[in-house]
Amino acid sequence: MSAKTIGIIGGGQLGRMLAMAAARLNFRTVILEPQADSPAAQLANEQIVAAYDDAAALAELAKRCDVVTYEFENVPVAAAEELARHVPVYPPPKALEMAQDRLTEKRFINGCGIPTARFHAVDSQVDLEKALADFGGQGVLKTRRLGYDGKGQRVYRSAADSAEGGFEALGGVPLILESFVSFEREISIIAARGLDGSIACYDPAENVHRDGILHTSTLPASISAATAAAAREAAEKILAALGYVGVIGIEFFALADGSLIANEMAPRVHNSGHWTEAACVVSQFEQHIRAVAGLPLGNPVRHSDCVMQNLIGDDILSVPDWLRRDEALVHLYGKTESRPGRKMGHVTQLRR
Numbered sequence: 001m002s003a004k005t006i007g008i009i010g011g012g013q014l015g016r017m018l019a020m021a022a023a024r025l026n027f028r029t030v031i032l033e034p035q036a037d038s039p040a041a042q043l044a045n046e047q048i049v050a051a052y053d054d055a056a057a058l059a060e061l062a063k064r065c066d067v068v069t070y071e072f073e074n075v076p077v078a079a080a081e082e083l084a085r086h087v088p089v090y091p092p093p094k095a096l097e098m099a100q101d102r103l104t105e106k107r108f109i110n111g112c113g114i115p116t117a118r119f120h121a122v123d124s125q126v127d128l129e130k131a132l133a134d135f136g137g138q139g140v141l142k143t144r145r146l147g148y149d150g151k152g153q154r155v156y157r158s159a160a161d162s163a164e165g166g167f168e169a170l171g172g173v174p175l176i177l178e179s180f181v182s183f184e185r186e187i188s189i190i191a192a193r194g195l196d197g198s199i200a201c202y203d204p205a206e207n208v209h210r211d212g213i214l215h216t217s218t219l220p221a222s223i224s225a226a227t228a229a230a231a232r233e234a235a236e237k238i239l240a241a242l243g244y245v246g247v248i249g250i251e252f253f254a255l256a257d258g259s260l261i262a263n264e265m266a267p268r269v270h271n272s273g274h275w276t277e278a279a280c281v282v283s284q285f286e287q288h289i290r291a292v293a294g295l296p297l298g299n300p301v302r303h304s305d306c307v308m309q310n311l312i313g314d315d316i317l318s319v320p321d322w323l324r325r326d327e328a329l330v331h332l333y334g335k336t337e338s339r340p341g342r343k344m345g346h347v348t349q350l351r352r
């Protein structure tokens with residue numbers, strides 16, 4: 001095997017599940033994360049406790065690892081680029097750059113020939129008012145950077161919603177106003193590209209969000225074969241355009257006519273792909289490890305229908321019930337403190 005030690009930037013549950021998958025294939029893992037005893041570091045071989053852009057820590061990570069990957073998209077691009085001068089970094093830093101800013105991301109996705117919601121950059125209150133007027137008073141205002149789980153967003157439902165103070169309310173930072181998409185359902189696709197350029201796509205999942213956080217992913221999604229094929233084609237275009245290596249998650253809005261509008265992409269394993277660990281032989285986590293280590297990709301075929309449900313905050317109290325159910329895979333993240341909105345674990349219930 002070409003790589004023996006895999007560095008993972010970020011110590012959350014995605015890093016934890018990557019470390020588990022890596023261990024099963026005989027790889028060692030090193031986690032770089034500012035918080036000690038993180039969910040990922042609990043299961044990795046080594047940890048470096050430092051900021052993601054700490055130059056000495058990055059140099060140490062490069063020294064200890066044969067390849068470096070990341071589990072969240074807000075790794076500073078400059079840090080990833082500097083690291084890439086010393087050790088292979090997958091997915092390529094360019095993918096981080098395209099995914100970190102919603103404006104850059106939408107332009108990139110459109111450049112791949114894939115539709116998104118219409119959008120305007122909003123850098124002032126005047127911009128906001130002009131953009132809202134263009135969209136008939138409706139739209140979703142989002143911070144361009146660092147938004148997640150619906151944070152840093154505001155919805156304008158009609159021209160009666162006052163725009164006053166809207167720019168400052170999201171912190172006076174660069175924003176984007178997206179046109180409001182009346183979607184029928186939300187789906188996502190988890191896809192992987194190997195070092196040899198081969199591509200493997202899992203079946204699209206149908207996702208339901210609650211309070212901006214993913215609640216369930218259901219397989220199969222209630223979409224036509226043509227819509228599923230469109231999601232796959234979009235993933236293939238994005239992966240090829242980025243010269244990508246690793247797993248990517250891409251979210252779409254599916255409209256009533258079956259057409260797709262891309263919402264966002266995450267250059268990493270994705271919450272809406274957790275079902276793959278229960279319903280596929282090779283999970284998204286193993287697929288990502290295979291890709292970044294230069295191994296052949298696994299067959300992404302799904303052997304069962306299933307529903308993945310996140311355990312958020314006090315949902316963790318339902319674990320004893322889940323453990324009594326047939327064909328339910330329970331996965332907990334090693335977080336000792338539960339807080340509202342905090343992802344504590346997930347379960348995947350097979351349906352056969």
Ligand code: AMP
Nearest residue numbers: 117140149150178179180181209212264
């Ligand atoms: P995001 O952070 O972009 O994934 O947005 C969080 C959630 O807000 C999405 O999963 C949708 O349910 C909703 N949403 C985001 N953007 C739009 C939009 N342009 N039109 C309608 N709903 C949206």
